[in-house]
Amino acid sequence: MPLVRISLRAGKSADYKRKIGDAVHHALVEAANVPPLDRFQIITEHDETALIYDAQYLDIKRTDDILLIQISFNQGRALEIKKALFARIAGLLHDETGIRKEDVFIGLIEVPPENWSFGNGEAQYAK
Amino acid sequence: MPLVRISLRAGKSADYKRKIGDAVHHALVEAANVPPLDRFQIITEHDETALIYDAQYLDIKRTDDILLIQISFNQGRALEIKKALFARIAGLLHDETGIRKEDVFIGLIEVPPENWSFGNGEAQYAK
Amino acid sequence: MPLVRISLRAGKSADYKRKIGDAVHHALVEAANVPPLDRFQIITEHDETALIYDAQYLDIKRTDDILLIQISFNQGRALEIKKALFARIAGLLHDETGIRKEDVFIGLIEVPPENWSFGNGEAQYAK
Numbered sequence: 001m002p003l004v005r006i007s008l009r010a011g012k013s014a015d016y017k018r019k020i021g022d023a024v025h026h027a028l029v030e031a032a033n034v035p036p037l038d039r040f041q042i043i044t045e046h047d048e049t050a051l052i053y054d055a056q057y058l059d060i061k062r063t064d065d066i067l068l069i070q071i072s073f074n075q076g077r078a079l080e081i082k083k084a085l086f087a088r089i090a091g092l093l094h095d096e097t098g099i100r101k102e103d104v105f106i107g108l109i110e111v112p113p114e115n116w117s118f119g120n121g122e123a124q125y126a127k
Numbered sequence: 128m129p130l131v132r133i134s135l136r137a138g139k140s141a142d143y144k145r146k147i148g149d150a151v152h153h154a155l156v157e158a159a160n161v162p163p164l165d166r167f168q169i170i171t172e173h174d175e176t177a178l179i180y181d182a183q184y185l186d187i188k189r190t191d192d193i194l195l196i197q198i199s200f201n202q203g204r205a206l207e208i209k210k211a212l213f214a215r216i217a218g219l220l221h222d223e224t225g226i227r228k229e230d231v232f233i234g235l236i237e238v239p240p241e242n243w244s245f246g247n248g249e250a251q252y253a254k
Numbered sequence: 255m256p257l258v259r260i261s262l263r264a265g266k267s268a269d270y271k272r273k274i275g276d277a278v279h280h281a282l283v284e285a286a287n288v289p290p291l292d293r294f295q296i297i298t299e300h301d302e303t304a305l306i307y308d309a310q311y312l313d314i315k316r317t318d319d320i321l322l323i324q325i326s327f328n329q330g331r332a333l334e335i336k337k338a339l340f341a342r343i344a345g346l347l348h349d350e351t352g353i354r355k356e357d358v359f360i361g362l363i364e365v366p367p368e369n370w371s372f373g374n375g376e377a378q379y380a381k
Contacts (some may be wrong), residue, residue, distance in 0.1 A: 241333050242336065
C-alpha cells in the first residue's frame, strides 16, 4: 500500500538502485508497520536539467546523490511514527549504500485505507 | 481534473498504451462521474530495476504486466463510488487489453476542487 | 517543501526546461510564501503516446506545449492564495517562456508540515 516514488540523478547502477529500494522498504516495515510483502516502488532517474534541488536549504548540504522520496500510504500514523520512519529511512540508506543522510529528502502523502486497490478491482482495505 | 499517472514495465506498444489510457479514462467517466473531456494522463515505462512490485501480497498473483495507477481527483466520492471505480477500471482494462485484473494496482489521492487550474491561471472549480 | 512535478511533451531544450522550473518556483515564492531556497523539482518529458491531454476541456484550447504541474506542499493556504498562485505560475511562465496560459495545468496536493523531511532523517517542520 505504500506507493513509493524515488527520484535520483541518472547514472547509478542497477545494484545501487536495488539497495535504495530495499532500504526504503525495510524502513517502512520496521518503523511504520507496513506488511513486508506490501511493496510497490517506482524509481526514476533524471539528468541535471530535470531533477532540481537546493543544495543548502535549512543549512543541510545536499549533493547530486540526492534522493527525492515521495510515499503515499494510509493516514493515521502518529507524529512519533513519522519521525521514526524518516530516521529509519535515512539511517538504512546510509548504512546500506553509504548515501549521506543530508541527501535524503522525503515527503508523505496520506490517504484513507479505502483508497487502495491491490488488484482484482477490489478495495481490499475498505471497512 | 483527474490527473492520472500510469506506470508499467517497459516494452509495450503505443497501441497497448493507448488502450490502457482509454480504459482508465472511460472507467472514470462511467463509474466516477468524471466529465468525458476531463482527461489528463501520464503513462511512464520502467525497466525491471525501476518498477518493483510484490508478486503475491494479499494472495493476489501479479506479473510483469502490472499497472501501478495513481489518480488524483476531487474529494468527496463515497466508498461505493470508489469500489465501483476500482471494479470498472480493472474490468475495462481486462476487456480492452486482456490484462489480468490481478495486475491492476490503484491508489487514489483526493483533493478539494479549488486545488485545480485547468489553464489560464484560474481555479475553475473553486466556489 | 513544495515537491513539484512538471510533465511536458519531449523535445524541449535544457534552457527551456530551466526557465520553466524557474518560473514555477518564483511564483511559489512570490504568491505562496515559499522560502526562496525551498526548491525541489522533477521535470519529466514524455512522447505523444505517454502524455495525454484533452485539447478543449472547459473551452480552454490546449496544445502540445501543455505543462502538467503537480505541487505537493503544506496545507492551510487560503483560497485567495491558491488563486494568486495559479495566476502567478501561468503569468510568469508566459512572461519568461512565451508559453500560452491555456497550456498551464496545475494540481495541488496538501499535506501537514510534519510530513516532510529535508534531510538527516528529521521532520524539520514538525511542531
